[in-house]
Amino acid sequence: MASSEKSGLTYAQSGVSIEEGDRFASLIRQHMRRTHGPRVLSNDGGFAGLLRLDFNEKLFKRNYKDPVLVSCTDGVGTKIRIALDMQKFDTIGIDLVAMNVNDLVVEGAEPLLFLDYIAANRVVPEQLEQVIKGIAEACRICDAALLGGETAEMGDMYREGDIDLAGFAVGVLELDRAIDSDRVEPGDIVLGLASDGVHSNGYSLVRAVVREAGLDLHKVCADLDEKRTLGEVLLTPTRLYAPSITALLKNYKVKKVVSGMAHITGGGLAGNLDRALHDGVDAKIKAGSWTVPPVFGFLQKHGGIDDAEMDRVFNMGIGYCLIVRPNFASSVARQLEKSGETVFEIGEIVRGSGTVRIG
Numbered sequence: 563m564a565s566s567e568k569s570g571l572t573y574a575q576s577g578v579s580i581e582e583g584d585r586f587a588s589l590i591r592q593h594m595r596r597t598h599g600p601r602v603l604s605n606d607g608g609f610a611g612l613l614r615l616d617f618n619e620k621l622f623k624r625n626y627k628d629p630v631l632v633s634c635t636d637g638v639g640t641k642i643r644i645a646l647d648m649q650k651f652d653t654i655g656i657d658l659v660a661m662n663v664n665d666l667v668v669e670g671a672e673p674l675l676f677l678d679y680i681a682a683n684r685v686v687p688e689q690l691e692q693v694i695k696g697i698a699e700a701c702r703i704c705d706a707a708l709l710g711g712e713t714a715e716m717g718d719m720y721r722e723g724d725i726d727l728a729g730f731a732v733g734v735l736e737l738d739r740a741i742d743s744d745r746v747e748p749g750d751i752v753l754g755l756a757s758d759g760v761h762s763n764g765y766s767l768v769r770a771v772v773r774e775a776g777l778d779l780h781k782v783c784a785d786l787d788e789k790r791t792l793g794e795v796l797l798t799p800t801r802l803y804a805p806s807i808t809a810l811l812k813n814y815k816v817k818k819v820v821s822g823m824a825h826i827t828g829g830g831l832a833g834n835l836d837r838a839l840h841d842g843v844d845a846k847i848k849a850g851s852w853t854v855p856p857v858f859g860f861l862q863k864h865g866g867i868d869d870a871e872m873d874r875v876f877n878m879g880i881g882y883c884l885i886v887r888p889n890f891a892s893s894v895a896r897q898l899e900k901s902g903e904t905v906f907e908i909g910e911i912v913r914g915s916g917t918v919r920i921g
Contacts, residue, residue, distance in 0.1 A: 597701040597708040601674070610710065615674075615734065628737040632671035636661040637728045640765040641797075646723060647779055648793040651689055654727065655696025657762045660800035662731035663704050664825040664882065667807040668838075670741040671733030673704050678711035679728040683720040685713060693727065696799075704804045706731065739811070743840045745821040750911040751891040752835070752845055756904035757881030759857050761800040763828040764875040768796060771865035786860045795857060803882045806901035813897060820894070822885035826877040832918040833874065835883050844914025845885070849921055852906040854879040873920070885911060 601614045615629060638657045645654045655678075663673045678697055680690060690713065701708045720726070760768060772779065772792070779793030787795050803825070811820065822838035835845050858879065862872055872878060886894045888910075895905040 597676075597698050597706065599705070599707065601707065612709075626734065626736060629734050630737050630740065632666055632669050632733045632735060633731065634662055634665045635728065635730045636665065637726070638762045640769060641762050642725065642727060643769060644765065644779065644793060644796050646725070648791075648797060650793070650797060651692040652696055653797050653799040655693045655698075656700045656799035656802070657696075658727050658729040659697055659700035659704065659706075659731075660802045660804075661762050661827070662729045663700075663706060663733075663802065663804040664800070665827075666731050666733045667804045667811075668741065668823045668825050669733075669735065670739050670811060670820075670823075671735040672808050673706035673731060673733045673804055675707045675709045675732050676701050677709060677730040679714070679730070680711065680725060681714045681716060681720065681727075682725040683715075683717050683722050685715045690725070693725075697729075700802055703802055705808075706733075739815075739818075741820065741823055743822055743838055745818065746839055746843055746885055746911055747821065748843060748911050748913050749888050750821055750885045751888050751907060752847065752909040752911065753884045753886060753891065753895055753898070754831075754852050754880035754906045754908040755801075755803060755806075755882040755884075755898065756853065756906070757826070757855065757877045757879055758801040759798040759855050760796065760861075761827070761877055761881060763877070765796075767865070767867070767875055768861060771861050771867075772796075775864040777864065783860070786856055798857075801881050803903070806898055806903050807882070807884075809901055810894065810897050817890075819887045819890040820884055821887065822883075824883045826881050826883060828875070830873050830876060830878065831880055831883075832920060836916060836918045838883070838885055839911075839916045839918075841916040842913065843911050843916065845909055845918045846912050847909035847918060847920040851908045852879050853904075880906070880908065883908075 638654055638661060641657060642654060645651055658678065659676060662676065666673055676697070678694070680693065682690070698708050777783070777792055779796070780791050782788065782790065783792050786792065807823070814820070824835045824838045826834045831847065839845060858872060858876060861867065884894065891907065895907070898905050
């Protein structure tokens with residue numbers, strides 16, 4: 563009599579493919595290695611990445627005297643939904659790195675390493691490779707090693723096709739070079755660096771505008787951009803300010819000409835610049851002193867959004883701020899422009915109570 567023995571359940575039948583996960587790992591290895599410099603120690607097959615905090619002085623002459631590690635974590639929010647709707651994943655990884663390293667350099671830190679976490683309904687190696695390719699390219703630009711990451715396939719936690727992203731950055735700074743808001747003084751100048759668009763905040767509102775106005779992400783909107791589709795415009799990646807800021811700070815190893823900085827994210831200009839102030843000063847910002855990208859007027863018009871809400875949710879064209887000593891403002895602006903930034907002098911520091919006044 564033939565055996566009627568049943569075979570047991572497999573991991574693949576529960577929704578997780580070990581084979582596809584392994585294939586994805588092999589696809590992204592090349593992208594990771596492009597970000598590895600002399601600090602990274604080989605650890606193939608290891609359970610964690612290794613990075614030397616300090617260089618060998620004889621070889622690199624870059625030792626720290628009083629190093630402080632700086633770390634942060636962030637994601638890209640619901641901007642990932644636009645990428646999913648467009649099935650375009652080559653820029654969202656840049657957003658992920660930018661949201662982290664831009665925060666890191668606010669403290670005066672130099673980015674060292676980056677880790678990513680990807681959660682998905684199902685691992686599609688070619689799709690996720692595009693995400694990692696963007697992450698790796700952004701890390702290369704910022705001189706940060708993509709040291710590792712984690713990919714979780716969770717079919718019963720995410721809908722078919724869904725993915726989510728988070729990132730973790732670590733940097734280092736000399737303790738006596740840390741940015742300290744107590745150093746901000748009346749008379750200091752506020753410089754604003756132009757954003758490249760919406761960046762990675764406010765996308766729940768962006769998507770509500772698209773939905774309520776019946777806009778098509780796959781179509782070109784002539785009143786916004788004559789060449790790119792709406793979805794492509796909205797997927798413009800967050801600008802990487804870290805390379806420009808790191809280069810600037812390295813030019814002032816003795817003089818502390820930068821007294822404060824802010825990465826302008828959720829909460830807008832007022833809700834982030836105030837974090838760079840102490841209770842004895844205000845930032846007096848001149849409205850209209852910078853160029854507002856067309857995407858904000860487009861969203862405001864199609865969503866019927868009032869000015870106060872736009873200012874509270876979006877960066878409105880200023881993605882990063884520096885507070886600098888007045889005698890150095892022009893020099894700092896020139897150096898940032900040479901690094902590719904568009905710089906606006908948007909205000910000054912006055913006596914006050916730690917608030918941002920825009921008017």
